[in-house]
Amino acid sequence: xxVATHESGSPAQTTEPVxxxxxxxxxxxxxxxxxxVDFRVHPxxxxxxxGDNGAGKSTLVKIMSGVYQADSGRMRVEGREVHVHSPSxxxxxxxxxxxxxxxLCDNLDVVGNLFLGSELGSNAWMDEVAMExxxxxxxxxxxxxxxxVRIPVASLSGGQRQTVAIARSLVGSPxxxxxxxxxxxxxxxxxxxxxxxxxxxxEQNLGVVLISHNMADVQAVADRIVVLRLGRNEAEFRTVxxxxxxxxxxxxxxxxxxxxxxxxxxxxxxxxxxxxxx
Amino acid sequence: MAPVSTARLxxxxxxxxxxxxxxVMTLINPRFLSAVNLTNLMLQIVAVGAVAVAVVxxxxxxxxxxxxxxxxxxxxxxxAVLSVKQDWPAVLAIIxxxxxxxxxxxxHATIVTRVGVASFVVTLAGLLxxxxxxxxxxxxxxxxxxxxxxxxxxxxxFLSPALGWLIAAVITAAAVAAVVVHLRADRPRRVWPWxxxxxxxxxxxxxxxxxxxxxxxxxxxxxxxAGGDVVMRRTTLGRHAVATGxxxxxxxxxxxxxxxxxxxxxxxxxxxxxxxxxxxxxxLLAVNQSSGSTDLMLTAxxxxxxxxxxxxxxxxxxxxxxxxxxxxxxxxxxxxxxxxSSAIRLIATGVVLAxxxxxxxxxxxxxxxxxxxxxxxxx
Numbered sequence: 001x002x003v004a005t006h007e008s009g010s011p012a013q014t015t016e017p018v019x020x021x022x023x024x025x026x027x028x029x030x031x032x033x034x035x036x037v038d039f040r041v042h043p044x045x046x047x048x049x050x051g052d053n054g055a056g057k058s059t060l061v062k063i064m065s066g067v068y069q070a071d072s073g074r075m076r077v078e079g080r081e082v083h084v085h086s087p088s089x090x091x092x093x094x095x096x097x098x099x100x101x102x103x104l105c106d107n108l109d110v111v112g113n114l115f116l117g118s119e120l121g122s123n124a125w126m127d128e129v130a131m132e133x134x135x136x137x138x139x140x141x142x143x144x145x146x147x148x149v150r151i152p153v154a155s156l157s158g159g160q161r162q163t164v165a166i167a168r169s170l171v172g173s174p175x176x177x178x179x180x181x182x183x184x185x186x187x188x189x190x191x192x193x194x195x196x197x198x199x200x201x202x203e204q205n206l207g208v209v210l211i212s213h214n215m216a217d218v219q220a221v222a223d224r225i226v227v228l229r230l231g232r233n234e235a236e237f238r239t240v241x242x243x244x245x246x247x248x249x250x251x252x253x254x255x256x257x258x259x260x261x262x263x264x265x266x267x268x269x270x271x272x273x274x275x276x277x278x
Numbered sequence: 279m280a281p282v283s284t285a286r287l288x289x290x291x292x293x294x295x296x297x298x299x300x301x302v303m304t305l306i307n308p309r310f311l312s313a314v315n316l317t318n319l320m321l322q323i324v325a326v327g328a329v330a331v332a333v334v335x336x337x338x339x340x341x342x343x344x345x346x347x348x349x350x351x352x353x354x355x356x357x358a359v360l361s362v363k364q365d366w367p368a369v370l371a372i373i374x375x376x377x378x379x380x381x382x383x384x385x386h387a388t389i390v391t392r393v394g395v396a397s398f399v400v401t402l403a404g405l406l407x408x409x410x411x412x413x414x415x416x417x418x419x420x421x422x423x424x425x426x427x428x429x430x431x432x433x434x435x436f437l438s439p440a441l442g443w444l445i446a447a448v449i450t451a452a453a454v455a456a457v458v459v460h461l462r463a464d465r466p467r468r469v470w471p472w473x474x475x476x477x478x479x480x481x482x483x484x485x486x487x488x489x490x491x492x493x494x495x496x497x498x499x500x501x502x503x504a505g506g507d508v509v510m511r512r513t514t515l516g517r518h519a520v521a522t523g524x525x526x527x528x529x530x531x532x533x534x535x536x537x538x539x540x541x542x543x544x545x546x547x548x549x550x551x552x553x554x555x556x557x558x559x560x561x562l563l564a565v566n567q568s569s570g571s572t573d574l575m576l577t578a579x580x581x582x583x584x585x586x587x588x589x590x591x592x593x594x595x596x597x598x599x600x601x602x603x604x605x606x607x608x609x610x611x612x613x614x615x616x617x618x619s620s621a622i623r624l625i626a627t628g629v630v631l632a633x634x635x636x637x638x639x640x641x642x643x644x645x646x647x648x649x650x651x652x653x654x655x656x657x
Contacts, residue, residue: 067531088533103528105521107592116521117532124513 016079018043018207019064019095019176024073026059033059034231037073041176041207046198048210048222048239052251055228057211058100061180064209065097066090078175088117094175098182102165106154110146111135113153114168138167142197159190166197176207183217195221215244229253291637292585292601295630299605303612310612313488320486321433321561323607324499325350328554329578330585330599331506332547337582338510339543340523340591341397345386345404346551346578351570352408353379353552355415358422358565361429368428375556376549382408383548384541391537405575413567421566424559432498433561436491442483445492449479495557499600502553506596519543523591554578580627581606584634588642605630 017040026034034056041047051057062068064075066084075082077093084090090097104113111128114135121127135149144163146156153164162182169177179198183191198221201208212218218225219239227235227250235250303310329346336343357375360366366374382404389400416422424430437445453476457469486492510516521529522539530536558574559565585602587594606627613623 065531086533087531091533097531099528099531101528103525103531105524105528105592107520107524108517112517112521116517116529117534119514119517121514124515126512126514126517128512 015042015044017041017076018078019209020076020079021060021064021070022074022076024060024063024070024075026056026063026068026071032231034063034070037228037231037233039064039226039233041209043175043207044202044205045224046202046208046210046222048212048218048225049228050212050215050218050225050247050251051228051234054230055251056231057228058180059231060228061097061178061209061211064090064095064176064178065099066095091118091172091174094173095178096169096172096174096176097178098162098165098169098180100180100184102161104153104161104165104168107152109152110149110156110164113164114138114149114171116168118172134171135167138170139163141170142167142200144197157190158186159193162186162190162194163197166194166201170201174206176209177201178209178211180211181213182210183212183214191217215247218247219244227251289586289641291634291641292598292605295584295634296601296605296608299608299612299630303608303615307612307615310615313485315611315615316485317489317493319607319611320496321493322611323603324433324493324495325554325558325561326574326577326581326607327499327599327603328502328557329551329574330581330603331502331596332550332554333578333582334585334587334594334596334599335506335510335519335543335547335550336397337587337589338523338592338594339519339540340526341390341540341544342579342589343386343397343401343544343547343551344575344579345382345401345408346547346554347570347572347575348405348408348412349379349382349548349570350551350553350555350558350574351565352382352412352415352555353548354555354559354569355412355422355565357429357552357556358424358559359415359417361426362422362424368426371426371429372556376552379548379550379552380545383545386548387541387544390544391540405572409570412565412570416565416567421564423564429556429560430563431494431560433493433495433557435494436486437494437497439487439491442487442492445497446479446483450476452476453479495561498553498557502550503596503600506550510596515539515542520592523593525592577606577627578603580631584631586634586638588638589635593642605634 020040022038024034024037024039025032037056037060039047039049039060049057049060059068063070064084066087066089069085075084077095082093084093084095087097105116108116111131115131119126120130120134132149139146139149142163144160144167146160146163153161156164166177166179166182182194182198186194195217198208198210210218210222219242222239225237225239225242225247226233227237227247229251230253234253237246237250300310309315329350332346333343336346353375356378357371360374361368361371386397386400386404389395390397413420453472456472457476460467460469460472483492486496510519518529518534518539521532521534522536526536555570559569562569581602582594582599583589583602584605585594585598585600587598587602609626609630610623613626
């Protein structure tokens, strides 16, 4: 299938991309994980990054968040070429990541987790009062329901932990927030809450990158959908223009695949909202 | 009700054990609660306590250090030999001993972080190596008797009653001030640690003064604890250490230099171990081949675990070391008083260790159960 691009009409097309990657390549030994991948996100835009297992989503996310370094290609933040050699370098460039495992420290309380690695205070001395106040401000901004910021995050529910992880990404006022499978472990109500959070991030004019397996979630909040397949750009859609069949076809690389067949048999194409579980 | 109260029970287990041990020992032999014996008990636990602080720090970052005993012996041996055979002044000899500890800790941490060998194995190798090194340092006689008055004075000095009361007054005043500030703050915090400190300080001084006065070694130990507590709870080093022990890869992705934290904590722990070794040497008036034996390490690890430091990392405070050392020390002291054999002492310590850690594990599991909504559909 050829690369399909739909350039017109996205709300963010007039602005400069806040984060832009061109020709990104990465290999692990003999395995070419990414080859010539282009990706961009504008301020106030939610871009979904989808693809089957092994498509290279996680590798791309890790390159953007500084965990891996690309072998080739260029990365620009607000038009300026940058080299991201560590997670903290990515953070200082304004690229925040909410990892799939959330990367929370169970034994630390909510405040401790929110400011981990960017504690407020002078030198090594922490200002707990300032951090606690700022924690409440961040959580209120997200409309988050956390009973107290002084309990270990081990005691929180899955949705609350996801909220803490998202709130943490906002410490340090980032320009881009990447969410890796934020709803994968959540129930229905909690998923809806996280999608609300994603929309709040967009309202704050942040660039949001959403990695997901769940087509319903992607189509619910994304403005644009970028499909990776076998480490390459496969397709790019505006969410309003695309059907689930087209997405599934792009992800699997064929229209006559087993997932599409099952969908065709079970659901009338016009009304469905499908989910692809790999 | 069940989960929260179980979690509380787990945290209360070590102090409860201490109260029970003191009650039983006093009932069997009232001399246990005498001023002389309680002063001796405190003098007995400072060395193990300091080494237990070292163990707590290493446990907090999710590692283990089996070499703390051997390192404490080696550091004390270096100090003793420099003082006695090379006639170094006491302060310089002590600094050299502590530096030896720091270097040993850095070496262990380098192997753990750069080569990637488990700290269990690295420090087990260290245990053997540094015990051998101690024998080399001590030379053919295998023992060095301390003669420097300052080195001997560390464990042999008792403060005058007036000075003791001054210390108690300062602690109590600070505690009252802290409680007032905490209660007035718009978000009140826990005040019970301050209430406890403010009440225990005068009682302790009363007891010490009824005997020989407040021992300098106990003051040194308490300063170590207070300093360690401030570092672990109020500074980024402490926060990052707990984060490392809690979720090392998460801490790394949060931008924390995890390996540097490990190096710092291992070095700090070895320095603390040497401090314990010097305290022990000062009390014993000598360093010999059995200084810093495996027994010291095992007792210190047991004390840290009994006091509530988790062997899985990220959980515990430096006060765990005090609590655990008190429990282990009270058992040993009380059983000695009863004329019990060392066999009984070992068995009793083992049983208490198993009970304390068992309760803590149950409590830990209870704490992990979310007590708020838990809305996974189906199941």
